[in-house]
Amino acid sequence: MKIETMEINDVTDTALWVAAYRAEESARKDALFKDPYASLLLGEAGSKVAIRTQGSRYTSWSVVIRTYIIDKFITDIVKDQNIDTVLNLGAGLDTRPYRLSIPKNLRWIEVDFPKIIDTKEEKLKSVEPLCHLERIKLDLSVEKLREDFLAKVAGESKKVLVITEGVVPYLSNEDAAALASSLHQHPNFCYWITEYYSPEILKFLRTPKRLKQMKNAPFLFYPENWFEFFKGFGWKQKETKYFGIESEKLGRTPPTPGWVKDNPEKSIEDTKEFLGYSILERI
Numbered sequence: 001m002k003i004e005t006m007e008i009n010d011v012t013d014t015a016l017w018v019a020a021y022r023a024e025e026s027a028r029k030d031a032l033f034k035d036p037y038a039s040l041l042l043g044e045a046g047s048k049v050a051i052r053t054q055g056s057r058y059t060s061w062s063v064v065i066r067t068y069i070i071d072k073f074i075t076d077i078v079k080d081q082n083i084d085t086v087l088n089l090g091a092g093l094d095t096r097p098y099r100l101s102i103p104k105n106l107r108w109i110e111v112d113f114p115k116i117i118d119t120k121e122e123k124l125k126s127v128e129p130l131c132h133l134e135r136i137k138l139d140l141s142v143e144k145l146r147e148d149f150l151a152k153v154a155g156e157s158k159k160v161l162v163i164t165e166g167v168v169p170y171l172s173n174e175d176a177a178a179l180a181s182s183l184h185q186h187p188n189f190c191y192w193i194t195e196y197y198s199p200e201i202l203k204f205l206r207t208p209k210r211l212k213q214m215k216n217a218p219f220l221f222y223p224e225n226w227f228e229f230f231k232g233f234g235w236k237q238k239e240t241k242y243f244g245i246e247s248e249k250l251g252r253t254p255p256t257p258g259w260v261k262d263n264p265e266k267s268i269e270d271t272k273e274f275l276g277y278s279i280l281e282r283i
Contacts (some may be wrong), residue, residue: 015092015116018166021063022095030248032068037095039245041123057255062243062275065252066195069241069277070165071100073193075115076163079280080101081190083158085109089140089179090167091115097129106131109153111138141175146182154186162192169195169219171231176221180233184188196226196240196276227278235280244272 023038025031074096078082083109088094091110102108108129110117114137122134139144153160162183168176183189202222223229227237245252 014166015133016222017059018063019093024060025064025067032064032252033071035067035095035099037098037124037127038093040127041093041095041120043123044151049102061247061252063245064167065243065250066165066277068250069243069246070163070193071096073239073241073277073279074161074163075190076101076103076107077193081159083159083161083163085125085160086163087111087153087160087189088163088165090164091135092166093120093247094165095124097133098127099133100130102131104131107157108132108243109136111133111136111140113137119147140179143178146179150174150186150189154188157188160186160189160191162189164192164194166195169197169221172220173223176223176229177233180235182229184234189280189281191238192235192280194278194280196242196278198226198274200271201208201274230280231283234283236283238279238281240276240278242273242276244274250279 011241019038019041022033023042025033026035026038031056049272073160078086084105086106086108088096088108091112093116094110096102108164109240110120110132112135117135117137136149138145138149164179167181171179182190230236244254
């Protein structure tokens, strides 16, 4: 699949280029994962979807590596920790309920804006999920709706794994704190998969050039210390897999990212632990 250019008008549009990068990876002979449903979700727009940024090659690489990491996290946790419910908040165009090796009796709940849910319902209506899949149209920023929904899920579940893939960076510090607190209120919300950004990355994301590139879907989450922030709301780091380290194991050398180009004293070796995904667990 050839990826061309599309403007990002809001945060929901980012789901399209994430799916496009998954489709592109799936077409490779040496693909790290196979997602036959990504291109199905994109439809005729598939060859034209990408973010307009000089970092698009790096973005593509990071989406592929993060998908591989999260896939492994999910299958391992579900198997080893007897998870009965996976709760994917801001699920976007994720297709894991259709392609991962997971128990048939696993309950998988996807939550997102109506625009996203409607697209998935239409595009995937002929495909059977591999587990019990539910989709919920909900604006998680509305506190009362969020609290009521999470309480309902908690009351119907034994052990819950929460996923926020590509969600937290678009939340303000205040909103991220509210989400972390909401999740921690329920003792059976045991694990939480979310991203990790180093201080160096957070600094780069606030440069004028990068802010201009991301003006329609800006990152808003800038904690002083990533893990300490979540620890303050009852969540500690259980495991983190860093993009640079994992990609080296997989033989996928990353393109030179913008923050290395802008800082000649830095090398790719210095940046291996700049980005990652973590499993957080309750304190």
